[in-house]
Amino acid sequence: MNSIYVGQNATNVLFRSLFQRLRLKSFRKVQTRSLFLSELVPSQHKLSFVTRDHEEIYKKSIQEPGKFWGELALSKLQWITPFTKTMDCEMSKGQHKWFMDGVLNVSENCLDRHVQRTPDNIALIWEKDEPGTHETVSYRELLKMTCQLSNTLKNHGIKKGDRVCLYLPNSPLAVVSMLACSRIGAAHSVVFAGFSADALASRIMDAGAETVITADQGLRGGKTINLKQMVDEAVSKCSGVKRVFVMSRTGADVPMGKIDIPLEKAMSEESNECIPEPMNSEDMLFLLYTSGSTGKPKGIQHSQAGYLLYANLTFKHVFGYEPGDIFSCVADIGWITGHSYVVYGPLSNGATSVLFESIPTYPDPGRYWEMVERLKINIFYGAPTAIRLLLKYGNDWVEKYDRSSLKVLGTVGEPINAEAWYWYNDIVGEKRCTVVDTWWQTETGGVFLAPRPGPDNSMPKPEFATRPFFGVEPVLLDSNGKELVGNNVSGNLCIRGSVPGLARTVYGDHQRFLETYYTTFPGYYFTGDGALRDEDGHYRITGRVDDVINISGHRLGTAEIEDALDYHPDVAESAVVGFPHEIKGEGIYAYVTLKEGAVIKLEDLVLQLKNLVKKEIGSFAVPEIIQVASGLPKTRSGKIMRRILRKVAANDFHDLGDVSTLAEPSVVKDIVDEHKKLMHSKS
Ligand code: PRX
Numbered sequence: 001m002n003s004i005y006v007g008q009n010a011t012n013v014l015f016r017s018l019f020q021r022l023r024l025k026s027f028r029k030v031q032t033r034s035l036f037l038s039e040l041v042p043s044q045h046k047l048s049f050v051t052r053d054h055e056e057i058y059k060k061s062i063q064e065p066g067k068f069w070g071e072l073a074l075s076k077l078q079w080i081t082p083f084t085k086t087m088d089c090e091m092s093k094g095q096h097k098w099f100m101d102g103v104l105n106v107s108e109n110c111l112d113r114h115v116q117r118t119p120d121n122i123a124l125i126w127e128k129d130e131p132g133t134h135e136t137v138s139y140r141e142l143l144k145m146t147c148q149l150s151n152t153l154k155n156h157g158i159k160k161g162d163r164v165c166l167y168l169p170n171s172p173l174a175v176v177s178m179l180a181c182s183r184i185g186a187a188h189s190v191v192f193a194g195f196s197a198d199a200l201a202s203r204i205m206d207a208g209a210e211t212v213i214t215a216d217q218g219l220r221g222g223k224t225i226n227l228k229q230m231v232d233e234a235v236s237k238c239s240g241v242k243r244v245f246v247m248s249r250t251g252a253d254v255p256m257g258k259i260d261i262p263l264e265k266a267m268s269e270e271s272n273e274c275i276p277e278p279m280n281s282e283d284m285l286f287l288l289y290t291s292g293s294t295g296k297p298k299g300i301q302h303s304q305a306g307y308l309l310y311a312n313l314t315f316k317h318v319f320g321y322e323p324g325d326i327f328s329c330v331a332d333i334g335w336i337t338g339h340s341y342v343v344y345g346p347l348s349n350g351a352t353s354v355l356f357e358s359i360p361t362y363p364d365p366g367r368y369w370e371m372v373e374r375l376k377i378n379i380f381y382g383a384p385t386a387i388r389l390l391l392k393y394g395n396d397w398v399e400k401y402d403r404s405s406l407k408v409l410g411t412v413g414e415p416i417n418a419e420a421w422y423w424y425n426d427i428v429g430e431k432r433c434t435v436v437d438t439w440w441q442t443e444t445g446g447v448f449l450a451p452r453p454g455p456d457n458s459m460p461k462p463e464f465a466t467r468p469f470f471g472v473e474p475v476l477l478d479s480n481g482k483e484l485v486g487n488n489v490s491g492n493l494c495i496r497g498s499v500p501g502l503a504r505t506v507y508g509d510h511q512r513f514l515e516t517y518y519t520t521f522p523g524y525y526f527t528g529d530g531a532l533r534d535e536d537g538h539y540r541i542t543g544r545v546d547d548v549i550n551i552s553g554h555r556l557g558t559a560e561i562e563d564a565l566d567y568h569p570d571v572a573e574s575a576v577v578g579f580p581h582e583i584k585g586e587g588i589y590a591y592v593t594l595k596e597g598a599v600i601k602l603e604d605l606v607l608q609l610k611n612l613v614k615k616e617i618g619s620f621a622v623p624e625i626i627q628v629a630s631g632l633p634k635t636r637s638g639k640i641m642r643r644i645l646r647k648v649a650a651n652d653f654h655d656l657g658d659v660s661t662l663a664e665p666s667v668v669k670d671i672v673d674e675h676k677k678l679m680h681s682k683s
Helices: 010-025 043-049 054-063 065-076 106-117 139-155 172-184 197-207 227-235 263-268 305-318 336-348 367-375 384-392 418-428 510-517 558-566 602-616 642-649 666-682
Strands: 122-127 134-138 163-167 187-190 211-215 218-220 223-225 243-247 260-262 284-290 298-303 326-329 352-356 379-382 408-412 434-438 473-477 489-496 524-533 539-544 548-551 554-557 571-581 585-594 625-628
Touching: 054 065, 065 305, 106 139, 106 172, 106 336, 122 139, 122 172, 122 367, 134 139, 134 367, 139 172, 139 263, 163 172, 163 197, 163 227, 172 187, 172 284, 172 336, 172 352, 187 197, 197 227, 197 284, 197 298, 197 602, 211 227, 227 243, 243 263, 260 263, 284 336, 298 305, 298 510, 305 336, 326 336, 326 367, 336 352, 352 367, 367 379, 384 418, 384 585, 408 418, 418 434, 473 524, 489 539, 539 548, 548 571, 548 585, 554 558, 558 571, 558 585, 558 602, 571 642, 585 602, 585 642, 602 625, 625 666, 642 666
Parallel strands: 122 352, 163 187, 163 211, 187 284, 211 243, 243 260, 326 352, 326 379, 379 408, 408 434, 585 625
Antiparallel strands: 122 134, 218 223, 284 298, 473 489, 489 524, 524 539, 548 554, 571 585
């Protein structure tokens, strides 16, 4: 069994939670509008689940998952052929099969059915990087563009089952690309446009993508990013790529080679109609690469119907979405949050989704709130790292804009500390909005834990994602796999039973899927996070319990960064850990040891190592601190004791644990001394 530990002291956390609750009682909490839970129940089935009580519905969803999800799938999704078999799931095999013999098309669910009823409703508001500018796209227009691109792809030979790699800025054509793939049955693999050419190349190759869709350039915070140039560099390493479609974002004159096709021109020559490909519920909808504690990033594979249903329902019920609301998730479509809550959740509900291309501080720290005022946003969903950054700039940037349209404020991607939570709640939300701290993962497809806005008993609490969504049964296990029952316990967060939104496999490597998620704690899905359950039965995420770090909400495996550092000819070995960072949540701290005889100036080494990580992964993965160590603390069997390295990186030298089991206990003192010297030189 892997060694699992929970990185927080439960007593501390409980104490803090009590204190926060006392504080909470002091505010006037105006509940948002009632959420009609009975809407969760299709009218023809009302008899079975009709109730407004969250707890009662929750219980039924756990006791009778087949019935619960089956009824919802029939009423919420449009089927070409409805399913007759609801579920066939076996946790020990990592097998999740839902709505098995059903046939549907995801883009039809996101577009055609709304175009039939309300074609002129706005589907997307593209908040462009250029401050104060936005463009709208109606459902009718979005369908037309999607069909044109679907036909373009088909005419270039792309067919059902193919993988298409997207490397694009947040823009309507990026959403159109995702929907066009789903319309013709190809799987998209969106790669965040902050990844380097090398990282892009490895993802293209792993997916076996023959087609890439990119843009001439991207714009972020007024800076141009040469996307096409990155793709050229990546594609030069991938002999399997046959075509690259290039969208015009800035109109820059980029070199076009033999395999490059101007996207808009190709689309303009195609028909506005394209019959959606009938897809089986369990066919692959998309791949999204994510980092784990070992090896290269894995292509998390999501399904058609299960994923869509889960994104659809969580969008509506976690955020309390009501028709007419303007929903703004400021995540990039390159991450799962963008997939589920910029694209599939909102569009399958016929909602208006804001597509944010910029950054929170451009042209100034009022960017989000000026946008909220101008677009009259009702639900805002962002990352704790941005909230922490903005609160440093003071309240004036928020208060100068009218935020009366806001009703729900969401956060995701990393723990939100109490200071940021209160600022979000008190200043941004004027204590009248509901803050929903949503916990989930690339693998879960949609929100698994969150307080739900509405007149039920889940009062949002700072730092708590509170309770499970319908159908999700969290359990806490100790490191021996024993279930921790009752409240006031903390352990490894696992999920019992299947949920339609869960990933189906790792692309091309089901064994890796099994080993990563289903073997540490047999019979459960292991999330890789630790959590605490308080006296109310509410969950607080205490952080990753594996070697994954979360930098500004970007998930990175320490092994990936170590691999990049190890490319340096003078580096013998490296170990990367996270350390507490005021804005980013965690910062990256790298320890490297050098090969014998290595002669290199420290400044040159540090610069070269940073450049290596930038080249191999991307700028966001560059270590903030690099310490050249004389040795690494290892057990006699050679395992690096990261616990010690994490403590030193966090300037916490007390209680470094029993070092006598180390192969060379003296290494610890050296590391501490070197660290202190390094910190001194930086201050
Ligand atoms: O550690 C948890 C953290 O982000 C991880 C998942 O990262 P990713 O797959 O990139 O998806 C991020 C967006 C869904 C989790 O294992 N995480 C996510 N949400 C929260 C969180 N940690 C604490 N609180 C959250 N609300």
